[in-house]
Amino acid sequence: MSLADEDADDNPYLRDPPTEFDPLEEISTDEAREQVGLLRDAIREHDRRYYVENDPIVADRTYDALFARLRELEGAFDLDHPDSPTRGVGGQPLEEFETVEHVAPMLSIDQSGDAEDVREFDERVRRAVGDEGASERASGNAGEIEYVCEPKFDGVSMEFVYEEGRLERAVTRGDGHEGDDVTRNARTIGSVPQTLHGDYPDFLAVRGEVYMPKDAFQAHNRERIERGEEPFANPRNATAGTIRQLDPSVVAERPLEVFYFDVLDSSDGADTHREELERFPEWGLRVNDRVEVADGADDRPAVEEAIDYRDRLLDVRDDLNYEIDGTVIKVDDREAREELGRTARHDRYAFAYKFPARAEVTPIVDVAIQIGRTGRVTPVALLEPVDVGGVTVSRASLHNPEEIAAKNVDVGDTVRVQRAGDVIPYVEEVVEKGAENEPGSYYELPDHCPVCGSAIERDGPMAYCTGGLACDAQLRRSIEYYASDDGLDLEGLGEKTVRQLVEEGLLESIADLYELESESLLALEGWGETSAENLLSELDSAREPPLPDFLSALGVPHVGPATARELAREFGTFEAIRGTAESEPERLEGVDEVGETVAETIHDFFASEANAEAVDAILEHVSPQEVDVEEGGDELEGLTFVFTGSLEGMTRGDAQELVEAHGANATSSVSGNTDYLVVGDNPGQTKRDDAAENDVPIVDEEAFRELLGEREVGFE
Incomplete structure (x- = not known):
């Protein structure tokens, strides 16, 4: 049951709660158990008010303090419970998901983007349930066929099953008859109540749509880009990739939400769909505030009201903080739904009236800064997802600061997006300036790298982060290059492996490669004794690399394998090359493949204090061979x-x-x-x-x- 306002005095953690607590050693087990019960009740109520009512009564910082106290008490006094709000913060990774049968089929929806097809759907409904005697609630008068109109969310549809008010399982749609049990992942989503509120039915199975809010998606993608990771194509892909993570702690870190929109089965059913949706918030289930009823009350057919609803929603589509690709029109009456029945693929009581795909023109929501291996800064436009040549695009290259200025591109502008060579999306032109942007305004790069804080400096039309190997964004790409064919050619250290080792905290520098241990590798997903031994052996054999390979592997700008070979032949040792680059860079210009610009670049690389520390750390494990x-x-x-x-x-x-x-x-x-x-x-x-x-x-x-x-x- 939820905490009613009149009960607030009985729970000190509901309104104006304290955020300072007695030390654990000063309270008894009974006092801890009582405090835990009050905290759980209060946190569930705070969750309901935040996610369902959109009316929080405590600040985020206060909520965090209450949550931390509850977790502290449960751990110290062994008071963990499966229904506790703290169970939603993740747990040990799963090996695989169990396949579970749905309590009722989760079928697809017949759909079209043509209004005439919607009218034909309405005619089929009236023929089936509007004939005399077919239904007491639909007696042949078209005006009595009423529809509930809802946004068609572009997320991941799931089944949520509650027994005696407790969340028992959450299952992906799968093939419509069975799906993956992702309950542990679902528990990490704030808008999924662990227990229902109010006068809920003993058994309830509801259908909901898990999604990633657009602003959270753009922020998450920006973080991925700035970490050097591949961004998600659109919010739906981000959601689908997240909900099926085997590690619940990963899911807990990503910003997912849920809208609930249908009852699959219940021990206490309602007569109409609208009644079900009205009950959802009372139980703590979040519903969308854009739901409307088309009832023909204005002497217009209900289906025409439903068509108008879709058109109105299309007009505000870009203002919503969640992706929708149309509207869903559902027969309101439950008895009529049963009479309509279903095909093998879809229910006959519902129809999706789709939006046209966005085509090429879309607004820029934000700009992310991507840092390459050499420190080159590439600004990336984060877009409202748009269809370009049949592919959904949510980001596009802005190339460099000079091109941004030339095109007057700024955040908030509506732009035309193209795909170079049918592959790489880029911003072709500004179609319309943002409402708050001055004519001719354009986005300017930050002065400092958003990842490491080092200065960003211009070099002609380009810009570079000066952090070098000390910049985390350059780290992964630097390690990948170090191990690549142009570097030391370390087999088993491809992009996927390097990303895993960096994300798991095993690599914070190139030098860390040589400190990897078998036990650490075997603890990672996908690693066995053979793969771990092979990698460690490969690294061992590379402790005395050829000088040209080592020099190239460091990723000095403009120094590839050919230039590295010429430098090695000229100077013979790494120490000689490094010393000359630091103190007499003009001597480098006498080497084939090296001119004034390249010599200056090599000097800048070795003169950098951050690079010097990184190279010294590598040399503690590596002895490049001399060349004679x-x-x-x-x-x-x-x-x-x-x-x-x-x-x-x-x-x-x-x-x-x-x-x-x-x-x-x-x-x-x-x-x-x-x-x-x-x-x-x-x-x-x-x-x-x-x-x-x-x-x-x-x-x-x-x-x-x-x-x-x-x-x-x-x-x-």
Whole structure:
């Protein structure tokens, strides 16, 4: 039962509650149990007033203090309970979801964007339930067919089952007959009551739509972009991806809400749909405030009122804080619904009148700042989702500050969006300036990186974050590049793996790669002993990398594999390259592939204090090999080698340096130009597959040594 206003005096945590509490050691178990009961009742009421009534009576900070106290008491006095509001903050990850049958079919809805199809639906309804004697409540007078009109939410439909007022399960729609049991995830959503309020039925199964509010979606996407993660395409995708997370704590961190809109089954049914919706708030179930009844009271057919409702909702669509793609028109009378029945796919009592898709023109809601591996700043427009060439687009590149100024693009402007090469969305032009924007106004980049706080500096039309490797946004991309083909070619460290290791807190710098432990990896989802051992072995074999590979892997702007090789041949050691870059950058200009601009970029990279600390940390684990080209020759000229796995008699870096010193090429990936793939212990499967595909000979270390001997290349 809910806390009535007259009971407020009996619960000190309802109105003007205290936020300072007695220390735990000063209260007894009985006092703790009483306080826990009062806190639970009060928090449930605060939830109802916040989510259902939209009329909170305490500040967010006060609510947080009450919630923290309840969690503290439950933990200290072992008073946990499945119905407690604190059970909604997550728990241990699940291995998989259980499939559960629905209490009643959750069918789809017949739909169309044509008003004539809506009128035909109305005619079918009147023919079925309007004939004489077919129904006492629909006696053949078209005016007595009444409809409930609701927004058609673009979210994830779910079944919520309550027994004796307690949430027993929450199930995704699935195939309409059974779905995934996501109860633990649903408990983390604030607008899902754990227990019902008021005079609720003993058994209740309701259908609701889980969604992510548009402002929360844009904020969440902005955070993802600034963390270097791929943003969600639209709120529905974000919702669907969230509700099926195996880790409830992830769901708890994401901003989901629910609207309830139908009764699937109940031990105390109502005569009409509108009566059901009126009861929902009394039970703590949140309903949408845009629901209307089309009853033909104005001497107009109810169906015409329903069509008007859709048109009016279309006009305010962009002002709503949730995505809708049309309206749903439902027969109000429950008995008439049963007479109408259903097909194998949809109920005959309801029809969805769809909106036309937004096409190419849409407003900019916000601008997110994306930081690349080299620190380059790319502004990204966050849009109201729009259809562009059959694809829903919710973000578009603004390229750089100079282009923003040239197009006078600002937040709030309505813009035309195109897709370059049918792939990358970009803002083509401003169609209409925002109401609060001056003509010619445009978005200006912040002065500091939103991720690390370092200064953002302009370089011609571009802008860059000066944080370097100390910037978290650059960290993941830097690690990915460090492990890539242009870096140290570390197999098993692709984008997905790096993202997982960073998100789990195992990598906060490139140097952390070399401190990974098997136990930490095995505790992660998707890892087994073999994959963990392979990765650690791969990292071990890369502790003495070839100098060119290491130099390229650091991600110095403009220093790719070719430039790194020339620098290595010129200076021989990493220390010499670094020292020259810091104190005599003009000497770099004498190296092939290096001009004045590149020399200055290399100097700036190594002169950065943050970069220096990051590089020093890596060097505690890594010793780049020296290059001495004078001792080499041309014995292996014209040959190209690729190495994988760990060699017994020499490091993989030694082998690469050796063949290069004698005229051969050592590349990181197998292609049709490769002459030999040299395979050591724990080799990567990808390179072997590529060798087989390109008919490249695969040789072990013994055969490699024999080849060197035949060419009179010393290797001891």
